[in-house]
Amino acid sequence: MEVSEAYNVSAVNISEKHERRGATKHCAYGLCKSDSRYMDRQGMEGVFFIRFPQFHREPEKCTRWANACRRENFTALSLQKFVRSRKRPLVRKNLTWSPEPKRKKSDLGNIDIAQTEAASATSTEDHPIAKLNLDTVQAAEALLMLQNSESEEVNIVSDGRKGLDIQDPNSMLKNSCDEETQTSSCCLTLNEFLALKLENFDLKSKIFELEKKSTQSKSFSIADVKDDDKKMIFYTGLTYGQFMCLWKFLGPATRNLSRINNMRKFELTPSKSRGPKRKLSPEDELFLTLVRLRLGLLHTDLAYRFGVSVSTVNEITSTWIQFLYLQFNRLRNAMFPSRKIISKHLPKSFRKYKKVRVILDATKFFTQVPRNYEQQGNLYSSYKNHCTCKVLIGITPSGAISFVSDVYEGSISDKEIFKKSKIMDKINPGDLVMVDRGFNVRDILLQKGADIVIPPFLGNRTNLSPQEEAQTRVIAKLRIHVERVIERIKKYKICKKIVPLNTLSTFSQTVFIVACLVNFQKPIVK
Incomplete structure (x- = not known):
């Protein structure tokens, strides 16, 4: 039966402070004659009557309870004559039969009442049931389970005079043990059998709770993958050592971040608590953000993996992307090193071009197709045959990303994006800029005393x-490094997805963050 079926109509011992008086109550179990009018009689101290479920609300449950009482001519419709209590009682851990010392043995079929009463009189301290930490519902559940097990496992002893079917649990246990083990040493008393039933029920409940916790409370975290570099690179693009370098770079501010939607409330009431304790640690919040950037997972998927709500995932990613951008943006000027620093770390393959300060190339990302035809024409790329946005990427000869422009419309030319990106503000006289044929910007660089390294043009010649x-061949071999860096950027699937038009304004931040994360990886050029 269900646990809620613990409201069996039987007399149960409780403390005196829970005793209730009012309308007359009668016990409906078996031949018990317990009556609330005679609570002062011997054996009635602390007796409480548990109500039946109402027939018009739960007819099936009420009928099962009535049948479990095994009372002659007693059905669910007879319940109006019996107990009704409005308050759920607090019950002790031991169950007792209502004492009837003058009742004959024949009245209960083959049950030995003297033995039952003696077992009931045993103190709760020495009783095996008293050792079980169970509540009212579990105790009454066990009593009903006992009745069900009796009806299924043993033959019913019939009283011909009253037509009442009652069983002897002790004899049932003895017969069962004799049949299965062929020994009488395993026979149990009624109280021992009931104790085992209660203990079995308690253990099943604990197993169910543990299984529930194991399936629901387990959530994805950095602790699951930090010991495996392959998994860390798959989920974040960084090894665990690189992740910790990033964590240390971000500084102590990571411990005191206020999420975007709660920032205003926090600023208005800085002395008050900012709400309930967060489920994810700051490290796991950063890990979640990197997983979002690397794999491009939807917020619903991340919410399921990390065991939080979708709105929480949205708050975490928005907050950490803004925080990462602010931290990385402080180094935007320092990312473009001087020629002296570049010469100090110049690879051997660039000995012929020692004055190269930056290697430039442009890359495109797909965007949604706008309804506005003018904007659609500005975003359309004939090379990609799709609406795109364009970003200028620059690297040092050693392969580190040193420059990332803002996002521009896909139809912009290489020369135009070179002008608008303001990279000329970082070029000094005597510098060399290595570019592809599309960047014919020699005239612009010559104005500042710099020059370009560009593959020669064929012009009107045939060869x-x-x-x-x-x-x-030499220039192409050196320029290939910038294309390899761009490939690393596009391994972050957040950049390979079609960019929604409403996020174009913040996509520049996303590309810049991804480029900075690539710098935490192993260098391209050795």
Whole structure:
């Protein structure tokens, strides 16, 4: 039966402070004659009557309870004559039969009443049931389970005079043990059998709770993958050591971040608590944000993985992306190193071009197609045959990303994005800028005393000279590093998705953050 069926109509011992008086109550179990009018009689101290479920609300449960009472001519419709209590009682851990010392043995079939009463009189301290930490519902549940087990496992002893079917639990246990083990040493008394039933029920409840916790409370965290570099790179693009370098770079502010939607409330009432304790630690919040950038998972998926709500995932990612951008943006000027620092770490392959300050290339990201035809024309790229946005990327000869422009419309030319990106503010006289053929910006650089390294043009000729072909191969071999860096950026799937139009204004921040995260990886050029 269900646990809620613990409201069996039987007399149960409780403390005196829970005793209730009012309308007359009668016990409906078996041949018990307990009556609330005679509470002063011997054996009636602390007796409480538990009500039946109402027939018009729960007819099936009420009928099962009536049948479990095994009372002659007693059905669910007879319940109006019996107990009704409005308050759920607090019950002791031991169950007792209502004492009837003058009742004959034949009245209860083959049950030995003297033995039952003696077992009931045993103190709760020495009784095995008293050792079980169970509440009212579990105790009454066990009593009903006992009745069900009797009806299924043993033959019913019939009283011919009254037509009442009652069983002897002790004889049932003895017969069962004799049949299965062929020994009488395993026979149990009624109280021992009831204690085992209660203990079995308690253990099943604990198993159910543990299984529930194991399936629901387990959530994804950095602790699950930090010992495996392959998994860390898959989920974040960084090894655990690189992740910790990033964590230390972000500084102590990570411990005191106020989420975006709660920031205003926190500023208005800084002395008050900012709400309930957060489920994720700051490290796991950063880990969640990196997983979002690396794998491009939806907020619903992340909420399920990390065991939080979708709105919480949205707050975490928005807050941490803004925080990462602010921290990285402070180094935007320092990311573009001087020629002296570049010369100190110049790879051997660049010995012929020692004055190269930056290697430039542009990359595009797909966007949604706008309804406005003018905006659609500005975003459309004939090379990609799709609406795109464009970003200028610059790296040092050693392969570190040193420059990331804002996002521009996809139809912009390479020369135009070179002008608008304001990279000329970082170029000094005597610097060399290595570019592809599309960046024909020599005239702009010459105005500042700099020059470009660009593959030679064919022009009106049919073939390049041998020296020009050799120069083209050398430049292409060196320029390939910027394309490899761009490939690393696009491994973050947040950049490979189609960019919604309403997020174009913040997509520049996302690309810049991803570029800075790539700098935490192993260098491209050795």
